[in-house]
Amino acid sequence: MKFKLKNDKFRKSRGGYSRLLEISCSSCNTKLFKYQKDGPGIIKRLYVDRIYLEVSGSTIKCENCKRLVGKLTVYEKENRPAYAIQSGAIKKKIVKL
Ligand SMILES: [Zn+2]
DSSP, X not given: OOOOOOOSHHHHTTTSOXXXXXXXXXXXXXXXXXXXXXXXXXXXXEXXXXXXXXXXXXXXXXXXXXXXXXXXXXXXXXXEEEEEEOTTOEEEEEEOO
């Protein structure tokens, strides 16, 4: 699979540096989706426009074990929909491009 990372104002406002992550459920290790992380620091929320999967609804759950992973919110500074990550619910691995 070939991924092209998004390069837009959100990436630029975080210094222009991005990585692709594989996000998994920390309970059962099921792979959930790939995610573009922009800028340094830890992941606090999953921006909807950075999730490489069709997501909708007010929550994200692990399809396998049904653990609650994220709750939909809006990051007000950017008026940008994002899922707030439930504490300890995900594991992440950097995907080499
Ligand atoms: Zn799970």
